[in-house]
Amino acid sequence: MTTKQWRTLNRVLWTVSLLIAAVPFVFPFLWMLSSGFKSASEIFGQPSLIPTVWHWENFVEVFQYQPFARQYFNSVYIALSVTGLTLIIASLAGYALARLRFAGAGLLMLFLVSALMVPEEVTIVPNFFLIRWMGLTDTHLPLILLPVFGPHGVMATFLMRQYFVALPKELEEAGRMDGLTTLGVWWKIALPMSRPALAAVAIITFLFSWNLFLEPLVFLSSLELFTLPLALSNFTDPYGAPLWHLQLAATSLAVLPILAVYIIAQRQIVESFAMSGVKG
Amino acid sequence: MSRANTTSKPARGFRVPGLSLRRREAIEAWLMTSPTIIGFAIFFLGPLIAVMVYSMAEWNLLSRKMTFVGLANYTDALTVNADFWQVMGNSVIFAAGLVPLNMALALALALCLSRPFFGVVFFRTIFFAPVVTSAVAWAIVWKFLLQGEAGAVNQMLASVGIDGPNWLREPDWAMAAVIVTRVIKMVGLNMILYIAALQTIPRDYEEAARLEGATHWQVFKMVIWPLLAPTTLIIMVITTIGSFKVFDHIYLMTGGGPENGTLVLAFYIYQQAFEFFEVGYASALAIIMFVIVLALTLVQFALRRKQVR
Numbered sequence: 001m002t003t004k005q006w007r008t009l010n011r012v013l014w015t016v017s018l019l020i021a022a023v024p025f026v027f028p029f030l031w032m033l034s035s036g037f038k039s040a041s042e043i044f045g046q047p048s049l050i051p052t053v054w055h056w057e058n059f060v061e062v063f064q065y066q067p068f069a070r071q072y073f074n075s076v077y078i079a080l081s082v083t084g085l086t087l088i089i090a091s092l093a094g095y096a097l098a099r100l101r102f103a104g105a106g107l108l109m110l111f112l113v114s115a116l117m118v119p120e121e122v123t124i125v126p127n128f129f130l131i132r133w134m135g136l137t138d139t140h141l142p143l144i145l146l147p148v149f150g151p152h153g154v155m156a157t158f159l160m161r162q163y164f165v166a167l168p169k170e171l172e173e174a175g176r177m178d179g180l181t182t183l184g185v186w187w188k189i190a191l192p193m194s195r196p197a198l199a200a201v202a203i204i205t206f207l208f209s210w211n212l213f214l215e216p217l218v219f220l221s222s223l224e225l226f227t228l229p230l231a232l233s234n235f236t237d238p239y240g241a242p243l244w245h246l247q248l249a250a251t252s253l254a255v256l257p258i259l260a261v262y263i264i265a266q267r268q269i270v271e272s273f274a275m276s277g278v279k280g
Numbered sequence: 281m282s283r284a285n286t287t288s289k290p291a292r293g294f295r296v297p298g299l300s301l302r303r304r305e306a307i308e309a310w311l312m313t314s315p316t317i318i319g320f321a322i323f324f325l326g327p328l329i330a331v332m333v334y335s336m337a338e339w340n341l342l343s344r345k346m347t348f349v350g351l352a353n354y355t356d357a358l359t360v361n362a363d364f365w366q367v368m369g370n371s372v373i374f375a376a377g378l379v380p381l382n383m384a385l386a387l388a389l390a391l392c393l394s395r396p397f398f399g400v401v402f403f404r405t406i407f408f409a410p411v412v413t414s415a416v417a418w419a420i421v422w423k424f425l426l427q428g429e430a431g432a433v434n435q436m437l438a439s440v441g442i443d444g445p446n447w448l449r450e451p452d453w454a455m456a457a458v459i460v461t462r463v464i465k466m467v468g469l470n471m472i473l474y475i476a477a478l479q480t481i482p483r484d485y486e487e488a489a490r491l492e493g494a495t496h497w498q499v500f501k502m503v504i505w506p507l508l509a510p511t512t513l514i515i516m517v518i519t520t521i522g523s524f525k526v527f528d529h530i531y532l533m534t535g536g537g538p539e540n541g542t543l544v545l546a547f548y549i550y551q552q553a554f555e556f557f558e559v560g561y562a563s564a565l566a567i568i569m570f571v572i573v574l575a576l577t578l579v580q581f582a583l584r585r586k587q588v589r
Contacts, residue, residue: 102306126330149319
């Protein structure tokens with residue numbers, strides 16, 4: 001064999017082994033989708049990726065079994081609220097920490113850093129009593145407030161601060177010369193220059209809220225208030241055994257839109273995670 | 281962390297007599313950070329102090345009586361409750377299984393995918409896809425795939441003549457199953473961190489070594505691995521901390537069973553607080569978790585500082 005043939009063979013072998021490695025990453029998605037189309041009995045029959053009969057009605061039954069449309073909407077609007085609030089609050093504080101001089105800034109940073117160390121599980125018990133005292137159990141407010149002000153919000157603040165610090169100051173100084181206030185400089189100059197950081201924070205925050213499970217589990221009890229992760233875990237028969245065909249149809253409905261956006265904006269999303277992973 | 285960048289010109293605009301520009305800047309800064317500070321105080325700092333207080337109380341929600349018991353909850357955990365050590369053991373096994381497996385796979389994938397070739401984006405997209413998927417969805421699907429007789433994994437094993445175990449119901453296998461499925465879910469994250477690090481290594485290094493006759497393995501061992509060391513250390517700490525926080529994955533896949541075989545610390549806290557209503561004991565557990573994560577984080581900061589130098 002010539003060197004060129006060797007190279008081709010090498011390439012083919014690598015690609016084949018990568019394809020084999022990819023199986024456990026792809027297979028669950030395919031199996032989830034195909035099982036969502038199967039009947040309750042076929043699910044336990046001979047396994048096959050293609051259903052013998054396509055039960056489209058599973059996807060209708062999902063909405064009848066519990067208020068799934070309402071639950072879907074809950075997840076969307078909560079995730080959007082958390083994202084919007086986090087962007088504003090984190091970029092405001094991040095800008096002040098990056099650009100303004102004030103006594104106590106170092107101490108404030110130190111306090112905020114400490115938040116990054118503490119998992120939500122540590123504060124969930126007192127937060128439960130706090131939320132109950134505020135009369136907010138079984139509402140969506142804790143699912144918005146806790147992520148915005150918890151460790152995730154602090155991480156977003158740091159991400160924004162790091163980005164602002166690295167920006168060239170000249171434009172902002174020119175803005176000052178033109179008579180902009182601090183807020184004006186933040187809004188008209190610093191934020192437009194920080195689109196990559198804002199996009200990164202938006203992406204990871206949206207997904208963080210969308211995937212949140214512990215907080216909804218602790219704070220929500222009404223079916224129509226459930227968010228998607230909680231709703232998905234709730235497709236069971238009266239004895240608590242999972243109704244797989246419905247559960248997997250519902251899971252497909254929850255997962256596929258996110259996957260579609262991910263495939264379209266793959267680079268942006270991966271970079272956002274890399275940014276938060278390295279700096280956060 | 282220092283307050284660099286302090287040379288920016290102070291704000292113009294209207295002037296309030298008696299208020300120096302410096303003062304003004306400080307007031308603006310406190311106003312801009314106030315939502316963060318107030319929210320932080322209410323939903324984080326307050327609860328953190330509260331959990332320390334609770335941890336020293338005997339307080340069952342059902343009896344509605346709260347009595348101060350000092351460190352009894354901690355001594356209960358450490359010396360009386362057999363559960364606790366089983367849970368700590370499970371948490372350590374979970375971390376000890378997950379971290380090396382995750383990192384080895386992440387590094388292997390990163391080495392394959394750090395350089396452009398036809399299909400590289402395709403593969404990166406696939407290996408990262410579970411990271412953006414909700415942990416709940418991932419756990420549900422894998423629980424389905426790993427059922428005893430009827431599960432797809434066992435059916436496939438059967439087709440090649442292997443009699444697969446009831447993965448999530450047998451004590452020996454359940455832990456392995458939750459570890460491996462969690463690794464598949466999260467390995468993409470470490471993969472991209474490794475890819476980013478690999479791409480900063482100049483190609484000349486490798487080419488020079490290759491010219492001197494080094495094999496691929498030697499290049500990896502003598503050139504790439506040492507240069508990756510800082511990244512490896514940080515990924516190791518981040519992944520270890522992450523493994524102590526895992527709750528939803530195990531809650532949904534095994535419910536902590538069988539025979540508490542997969543009951544880890546984060547789950548144990550939830551169980552004590554929200555299923556058994558033992559608020560005081562759960563709070564003591566939360567503080568123990570806090571101390572563990574704090575120690576790991578301090579290690580991480582120390583490593584980062586060393587790396588900056």
